[in-house]
Amino acid sequence: MFPRELSSPIYPHQPTSTVIVILLLHCTQCFFLPCRLAFCNRESRTSRCLVVSPKQTPKLLGEIAMDAKDILGLSKTSHPASQEKKSRTVKESQRKPDGISREVYALIGGVPPLMPAVEPLQLKKRPPTDEKITWQWLPFTSSARKDNLQLFHWVRVVNGVPPMGDYSFAKYNKSVDVVKYTDEEYEKHLTDDMWTKEETDQLFELCQQFDLRFIVIADRFPSSRTVEELKERYYKVSRSILIARAAASPGDVSEHPIVKEPYKFTQERDRKRALSMVLSQTKHQERKDSEVLAEAKRIAESRMAARNAKESELPITFNVERAIVPSETLSPSSNSEFPSAMVAPSTSMAENTSTLASLRMLRVYLRTYALDQMIQAASSSAGLRTIKRVEQSLQELGVNLKPRVPTKSVCAQHLELRKEILTLLNLQKQLQYKEAEGSSYRDSPYETPGTPKDRTFVPESTSFGGDVLGERVGKRDQKRKAPGRAEAPSSPAQPKRPRKLRASDM
């Protein structure tokens, strides 16, 4: 592998001033031990140079250079050597920076990073300052303290001048304005059956002390009262006091939050209870809730669609192309299971009636449109393949996919036929599954050695009515085999091979 840097040819046509020297070094990279060429990378630690001096015999140089190029497989076109420097600098920018290996550099993109990195050298630099900074241990006072305690701390003194101003943390000494009532006020406004004056006073003292942290207050309160009770009492008192004091101008306080929205005990209690319930819901519960919500949303949306269809006053109604199919499935879970004969009718009934309902909401519609909607509703539980199979069966029966004379009765019959074909296909599938299950049991014990196991399963082809013939064939075979062989009692020897309906069957 050759170092990629070297793409510039070595062989100059014109000898230039740059001195080019060949160093006969062992080139560890190119494995061409005999070539003994080495390549120069100014920055790299492994400095190997290929420099050719024009002072030496040009012929020899040329030959050596050509040999080198041959070995390396480089192009033989020449560049003036002056470009070498430029190309080399270009190459240098493409070369990897120091500090990380080449492979790592390639891993992170092989290009220089987008953001200029902060040079570590810059971080330590600081503007030279002409101020004299000293640190002194000085006393200070804080406006937050009410006593005269003298405290000390380190202070950054600039040019012998200590900083002015209050203690910087004093501004954080905030407290809540807890209402203070007099005894007369208590007598007049605040008496309560559930609360004695003593208790109320205690409460307010604690509120003042603990800055309305009711959890703590409830904990410290001598008699056991719940947080909600304490809150209620406190807010009630505050509200009454506010209103009483502002009796002269009630409008002023009406903006106060506690006056506008008084504390509601029951509401708070219920809210907290609901919150704790939500928090403690199990995953199972959550899933159930989201399912129910999704279902409700779907129903609401289908109603919305039906309502829009009814109420829209747009003059242009593309009845023919309308796409609303409000198929409300009564039992969503059963649809995902293998549709049994019992479940299918109930869901199709629901879809039927809801499609009918949505059709009635239209002021006018075409019979073919109605038929399409009903067909869509009926086959909403069927996959695309099943639908194609139904259509193929219809064709084989000689029935038009879209009736040529779509009268009411024709459409009804057509729909019923489609449903019956669907039922038949489902039953056939069931039968196949059952047989697949059963066949794993019906083996060696019941067959003599030598009986060929021709239990190949033909995947249900889209042909119609195969069972009849399959059975007939099976019976015939059984008759033939009976004398000589023992057979599995309840399994047909032939697989159920559906066959194409023939014209003779019609």
Added chain:
Amino acid sequence: MSVRKAGESEPPQPEEGGSSAQLSQPVRTSKPAEDGDKKSTNKRLKDVDICVPIVYGTVAFYLGRKASESQSHKWTVYVRGATNEDLGVVVKRVIFQLHPSFNNPMRVIDSPPFELTECGWGEFEIAISLFFHNDVCERQLDLYHHLKLYTEDESGPQSTKKPVVVESYNEIVFPDPLEACFARLQNHPAVIVPRLPAGFNLPNPVSIDQKNDKERGDTKDHPLSQWFLNFSEADELLKLAAARQEVQAHIVNVRRKLSMLDGPPQLSKPPSGYEYA
């Protein structure tokens, strides 16, 4: 069939299980611009459908010697009653939207028979919009028909005598019609209405203003009537019945087999000793 009148404020009765789709909303109320008949009730007949069977399509003649590059065929597009009765009782106006290369591509036909004859050379899709009388329906109904000028087998010269005819049968259904509308239409041959139970009181039919430029609105003796196709539901019904029978037979078959398989499963299950791993 129970027929109920749904007044303006009465919520619609739920059908069998479809109640979730029905909203308890008042039925759409009367249109204020009713033809001055203040006595007309705006009640609708619930669970009643008025059905109008129609046939729409095109008949195209090759012009033969008279044909030119731009006018090689003369064709007629129309909407007619399936039994060639007059559709004017139901349809107020039909608008045929032609290819934009035609002059005035939006052709309005205000009176029956609703047809349009033109000359041209190209095949395109014609949009047919049906507008009904006010008491029948306020919304229009759109149909689409592809104009066919050439037969499938392009071999041989085109005949000027035998046209290329493409017709489609369909039925327009008006669910829950107004009483007045029902009264007006119930005896008209172009319309199929269900029989109401005896003693049902309908308002007296008021005939509406019908434009009749032409003498008759029906297409029974229409010049093109010899080319009209026949649409008989009997054939289809027969075929459908036969198909259904066959399918039902197969279903019975498969059901029987399934029950056989379910029946004696113990026999086919080998005793545990012989089960092979």
